Amino acid sequence: MVSKEFISEFAQIVEQDPKDLHNEFDLTSLEEWDSLAAISVIVLVDNYFNIVLDSDMLTSIKTMNDLYGLIEKRVA
Amino acid sequence: MALVTTNHAAIRGVAASVPDNPISNLVLEKNHDDIGKTSSAVGIDNRYVTSSDICTSDLCLAAANRLLDELGWDRKSVDGLIFLSQTGDYILPATSCVLQYKLGLNSHCLAFDMALGCSGYVYGLLTTFSLIRARGLKRIILLAGDTISKVISPNDMPANVLFGDAGTATAIEFDEEAEDSYFSVGTDGSGYESLIIEAGGFRKPKSNHTNLRKEHNKDKVIRSEEELFMDGSAVFSFALSRVPESIKNLLSFSEYKITDVDHWLFHQANKFMLSHLAKKSGIDEKKMPSNINEFGNTSPPSIPLLMTTHGKEIGLDNSSQRIALVGFGVGLSWGSTIINTENIVLPDLIYLGKGDLSHESIH
Structure with missing residues (x-):
């Protein structure tokens, strides 16, 4: 459900190579995963899926899979 | 709302x-x-x-x-x-x-x-x-x-x-x-802790403890309870979910189309948020003057300050206009209005x- 373009824009926010962002990638290990990144991701998800993620839920996730789970739950 | x-x-x-x-x-x-x-x-x-x-x-x-x-x-x-x-x-x-x-x-x-x-x-x-x-x-x-x-x-x-x-x-x-002027206002007090100065009121009076600066458990910034705490991403997510909805309701209630509004004067929160709110609400950014780069976010005076700094440029002082004003933040609280103006002294x-x-x- 998540496109290549989405992952590539997400990769820019957290300053990583999109190829590295596999499903089990641990976001919490990144220095770049801060509140500013969270804001950018909220906007990115809103642009792609027209949903506004709850910031507390977003900052409590660990992996890319968790992020996809959050989006899926809201889209459904 | x-x-x-x-x-x-x-x-x-x-x-x-x-x-x-x-x-x-x-x-x-x-x-x-x-x-x-x-x-x-x-x-x-x-x-x-x-x-x-x-x-x-x-x-x-x-x-x-x-x-x-x-x-x-x-x-x-x-x-x-x-x-x-x-x-x-x-x-x-x-x-x-x-x-x-x-x-x-x-x-x-x-x-x-x-x-x-x-x-x-x-x-x-x-x-x-x-x-x-x-x-x-x-x-x-x-x-x-x-x-x-x-x-x-x-x-x-x-x-x-x-x-x-x-x-x-x-x-x-x-x-x-x-x-006639039209207003759309709302409140979500469940987010009252997203922007807060905890001490100094009557719930938690100032004391020798409240003025001590220590690491805040949420954002790890060193501050005292007498100083402002802001959960930036929570406020951001609040604004994105409430403001476009408020504008939509205001337009349908007033029976004005988005293009009937000459200018949109938003609370100057931050540039990134303003451009996303404009995009999400379908507002032409050219109709949205901004002075955030020069003055920052000034809270309640940000909209009238914007009228002072940019009002002449958009002709508020020498024409009749239909303007929309949009505010949102601490509370959490929000409101938008459509007002007809004429030759405002600036x-x-x-x-x-x-x-x-x-x-x-x-x-």
Whole structure:
């Protein structure tokens, strides 16, 4: 459900190579995963899926899979 | 969400003042390498920050004096004074009472304070317009200001880069011919902890504990409980979910199309948020003036400050316009309004220095 373009824009926010962002990638290990990144991701998800993620839920996730789970739950 | 129509009230003039003390974020960036990312995302190069000698009431007083003089309003003709701020002079009395005296207004004048932040100007206009519509009051001055810089921890770099200080005055008058105004307002108090100064009120009075700076458990910034805490991403997510909905409801309630509005004056929160809100609401950014780069986020006075700095450029001083004003923030609280305006008097922005305070003595 998540496109290549989405992952590539997400990769820019957290300053990583999109190829590295596999499903089990641990976001919490990144220095770049801060509140500013969270804001950018909220906007990115809103642009792609027209949903506004709850910031507390977003900052409590660990992996890319968790992020996809959050989006899926809201889209459904 | 409450939807309200009022009529018979018109904005006659708007004036603003900022402390004569610009602080450049570009200079701050040189000393703190971690804030460059923040200041470029929020789009703020500069802010005006007050000294300990200048209070919100002083900034509002200077703006009101200039405005009354340029409008040529007899001070005895003012029936009402509202002071909208989160940074008043005293716990009590209401700062509006002090300012009624300092402005030399008549004792028949109604005066009270309102305590709201970034949504406040829309609430202030709704209150003022409603008082005028109720008949009896002809002329009201709405003061909106804050000096949030005084309650920010020096270690809180995101907040230091974001907030500026300002005081404004708006003159509103009864006008039989004035067209209807439309308001859409709402509140979600479940987010009250997203923007908060915990200590200093009556829930948690100031003490030797509350002024100690320590690491905050949420954002790890060193601050005391007497200083402002902001959960930036929570406020962001709140604004994105509430503001476009509020605008949509306002448009359908007023039966105006988005293109019927000549200009959109948003609370100047931060640049990134404003452009996303515009996009999400389908508003042409060319119709959305902004002064965030020069003044930062000033809370309640940000919309009238924007009218002062950009009003002439968009012709508010010499034409009839339909404008929309949009505010949102601490509370959490939000509001938007569509107002018809005509030839608003817009005095030049005042840069208030310490030396000017003596001139602002009692009229």
